[in-house]
Amino acid sequence: MIISMRPHATREEIDHVCERIREFGYRVHSIEGEERVVIGVVGMGDVTACLESLEATPGVANAVRISVPYKFVSREFRPQPSAIRLNGIEIGGDDFVMMAGPCSVESEKQIMETAEAVAEAGARVLRGGAFKPRTSPYDFQGMEEEGLKLLRKAKDATGLAIVTEVMSDRDVELVAEYADILQIGARNMQNFALLKTLGKCGRPILLKRGLSATVKELLMSAEYIVAHGNSDVMLCERGIRTFETVTRNTCDIGAVAALGEMTHLPVILDPSHAAGRRSQVPALARAGVAVGADGLIVEMHPNPEKAMSDGAQSLDPKQFAKMMADLKPYIALWKQARVVETVAAV
Numbered sequence: 001m002i003i004s005m006r007p008h009a010t011r012e013e014i015d016h017v018c019e020r021i022r023e024f025g026y027r028v029h030s031i032e033g034e035e036r037v038v039i040g041v042v043g044m045g046d047v048t049a050c051l052e053s054l055e056a057t058p059g060v061a062n063a064v065r066i067s068v069p070y071k072f073v074s075r076e077f078r079p080q081p082s083a084i085r086l087n088g089i090e091i092g093g094d095d096f097v098m099m100a101g102p103c104s105v106e107s108e109k110q111i112m113e114t115a116e117a118v119a120e121a122g123a124r125v126l127r128g129g130a131f132k133p134r135t136s137p138y139d140f141q142g143m144e145e146e147g148l149k150l151l152r153k154a155k156d157a158t159g160l161a162i163v164t165e166v167m168s169d170r171d172v173e174l175v176a177e178y179a180d181i182l183q184i185g186a187r188n189m190q191n192f193a194l195l196k197t198l199g200k201c202g203r204p205i206l207l208k209r210g211l212s213a214t215v216k217e218l219l220m221s222a223e224y225i226v227a228h229g230n231s232d233v234m235l236c237e238r239g240i241r242t243f244e245t246v247t248r249n250t251c252d253i254g255a256v257a258a259l260g261e262m263t264h265l266p267v268i269l270d271p272s273h274a275a276g277r278r279s280q281v282p283a284l285a286r287a288g289v290a291v292g293a294d295g296l297i298v299e300m301h302p303n304p305e306k307a308m309s310d311g312a313q314s315l316d317p318k319q320f321a322k323m324m325a326d327l328k329p330y331i332a333l334w335k336q337a338r339v340v341e342t343v344a345a346v
């Protein structure tokens with residue numbers, strides 16, 4: 001349920017409403033807003049009786065039931081898009097955010113060269129895996145803490161924010177020390193122990209859609225993180241598994257449009273893992289801008305031929321710079337559309 005208080009409701013009125021909510025057996029999950037306070041309520045009980053009673057309680061403007069199970073990430077709960085601020089950037093706001101870097105952090109030279117190239121081309125966030133989820137146990141598993149230290153070095157040199165994957169709840173604290181955004185990989189989208197730990201990690205989360213997960217399952221996983229205390233979550237469409245084998249995954253561009261209607265959380269598109277081939281990455285990137293994603297996460301390697309993971313889908317620095325230049329007119333249109341949406345929403 002969401003209880004919207006009248007503008008300038010008093011502290012006593014708000015406290016009394018919270019008391020009534022608890023009397024009905026519900027829990028106050030969040031209290032947001034200053035002039036116009038909105039109270040988020042969760043739990044099990046007699047919804048109709050509670051809503052009726054609260055509608056008649058002093059200071060309450062209205063009380064409504066959220067019909068979807070992904071309550072706090074839904075548009076019903078918050079009609080306006082929510083933006084995540086970090087390192088001087090705003091994800092989900094008026095800027096289209098580009099995140100780029102190698103699949104894996106491999107060496108100091110590799111990550112520093114990449115960081116400089118992506119910053120130069122206009123990216124604001126550096127990606128790079130230090131803990132790698134690999135299908136084969138014999139493949140490169142990542143540099144772990146050594147890799148995190150190199151990412152920090154690259155951040156210090158370029159000012160880029162860092163996004164890197166955390167695979168286990170054991171490593172959340174360590175990765176949060178180095179990263180600005182914690183990435184949850186497709187294979188961990190429903191690792192509920194990990195999702196719960198993220199609620200208290202103090203860092204924004206990039207939650208990738210599972211290989212065979214529905215949009216609603218993605219939203220429920222985001223709800224786990226928010227329900228456990230962290231509302232800074234962005235979602236990432238990275239392609240899903242279908243009968244099609246021409247592409248590595250099927251880029252579900254429709255899901256990005258659907259998410260824009262269903263949730264207030266920012267949505268990022270990963271064209272690299274969707275395509276699986278570098279030649280198709282720029283076209284999918286354009287589609288991401290056109291469909292209204294809030295940003296892209298793209299794999300780039302100084303020498304893709306020698307990459308220890310995902311070389312085939314990694315752009316080289318020149319290709320990345322060209323893609324960024326080619327995206328400019330699309331991003332200009334994206335900005336115009338954003339302004340129109342913002343004005344319409346006010």
Ligand code: PEP
Binds near residue numbers: 103129133184186187
């Ligand atoms: C990655 O970002 O390199 C990665 C492993 O992505 P995903 O979890 O989407 O496969």
Ligand code: MN
Binds near residue numbers: 103104273
């Ligand atoms: Mn990868």
